[in-house]
Amino acid sequence: YYQRQKHINKDDNYINSMQSTSGLTTSLIPCCTCGATIAPNPSNQCASCLATVDIGSIIRRGPGGGDLIIHQCRQCRKFDRTGEGKHYLYLEPESPELMAVLLKQIPALSSGNKSNQHVKRAGVQGLKILDSMFIWTEPNSMRMRVVLTLKADINDVSIQQRIKVEFRVHWKQCLDCIKESRQRTWQAIVQLRQKRDDSRKGLLILELAIARNAEMRKDILSVQTKKNGFDFYFPSVDKARHFTQYLAKAAPMRTRTTQSLVSEDKTNNTANVKTTVACDMLPLCRDDLIIVQKRAKGVGNLSGRLCLVLKMSSVVHLIDASPPRDSEMSTRCTDLHADTYWKGGEEKAYRLFLSPNRLVRFVVLDVELCCDDERERYRNGGNEEDDLSAQQYRGPQSGVSKYALADVEVARESDFGVNDETFRLVTHLGHLLQVGDIVLGYDITSTVLSSEAEWSMENAFNSNFVVPDVVLVRKVKGTGGASPELSTGETLAARGDGDERNRKAKAKSSGSRKRERRMKKEEQKQKKLEEAAARMGLDTDKDVYLDLDDFDGDGEAFSQAVQKENAKFEEQIKMDDDLADDLDIVERELAIGVESTVKRDDDNNSNQVEEKG
16 A cells, blocks of 8 residues: 555656646546556556556467467487478577577467467557576476566567576487488489599599588488499489589589389379489599590590590590690690590590509609790809799699690600619690699500500591600609518518417318308498598588598597508508699589578578469
8 A cells, every 4th residue: 555655646646746847737537447647658557557567478478379389309409490390400598699589489479470469459569679688597498498687568568577498308319310210211312423543633533522512412322332332222212413513513424314113002093102313423434545536536636646634623624645746735735535435436436545553653854845935044144953943833823824835855764773764745734833842643665555455546546646655644742651661581581470379270161161251241341431421521510621531530430441542542642732733623613502502501491482372
């Protein structure tokens, strides 16, 4: 009674002040609840009575009049961000992000929601959140409590209240955990193959490109290693086709799609169909020396000549391995598309002559550019060594083209101190070489060729083409330090220890030996699968930027055989500074494809939601 009387006195003082300032008399009415004298308003209630309106009952009302619920995945502990079960996100306890997700689950605070019609019927308008904070609850209680400071307009009167809101946490599996719990059921498979003897180099570059794009591999259910490639399993055909498009940007390939009927229900007009997408990569790798038949099409004036594979992307970049001295550099390069390769005769028209494992080290003894302008500069008194150093390619900002024709004299590195045999040739590495550099190339004079290669050399080239003695491929940027080998005495001692162990081993039956061989094959297959999955980043949801140094870390994840293979590939990368640039180009192309595909998927999802609505 005392508080009410005090409030009435305040209202009287306020009214008297209004009368004195305006000079007009205002008709007063009593409050319909407490009887206090107030100025007329739509609710006919004073401010203290309006403050007793329970806004909390409106805020605590969930969809359909039930409790406020937020869904969380039991396995990965991610929260449903939108309430539709499509977008799950990991949120830290009592974080601002979690508070934002909780507030979105309150229908009364969402604008344009059909479920907040009861808010308008109660006469509450202009709900605003002034402050919010968490109240500690037991982690196992499956409850979350927050305190909200709200401001609302009730019948043109503004009030402010502090309300406690409780959310119930319900378990609901996210899409990623559903994939794992359904026993890896798949609807489409992508079979990636590169059919050549040393296909590891081409596949490893593709693995690193896949590892750098998390969006690219998020829909892969499982991976299996096969001969000359991998098998990728997907839950739908669309995901497999998107993945195939990504691969086509990283390497030239041919794709073929087949379908097989597993079962069908004629009554309901449904069928279970498995789709297989076969991706055949071109059996070519970087630094391959190939013979282009004189009847081959799509390579311009390089038909009937030896060509070198500069790099691999969505197309194969070829360059003349033995260009004429008086030709222009732009006319000695071309691009070979995958369709042109498969339709032009495949290996018959583009035969692999020598692979990179046949490269030999040479020492540069003399370099002379074939350009007439450079020769004229030398005749006019210019210093040849200074001009050559100024014409060296040191990146795109150097203002010098990367490749230029030059007459080069080289000698085998192994022949120093043994004989004086040298070779003169024309190469495209004029702006990259200096006297004393070490280069890798193919020594055709001392190469033992197969019968097919000999037949190709006799019948595939043009009549005016002369097979060079040496073909230079690239400049060596680092020595690459080979691992020290065992001396003869250590090797013999190791063999002696092995013989003693073999003598002490007991004789085994044929059945036990077969079981051991079978177990070893299974272990090797499992190790290869784990290594490939780690390289492609299938064990993480983030982008993985790996160097080949990371593959030889602690020795637990990779076997000694894989370490040796990675060491060989690492040595090739050290000697080739363009390989990292190619991987960056592939990454940018794949990122553009990812953004366009994600945008297209979002548009499709929005269209499906509109159709359902």
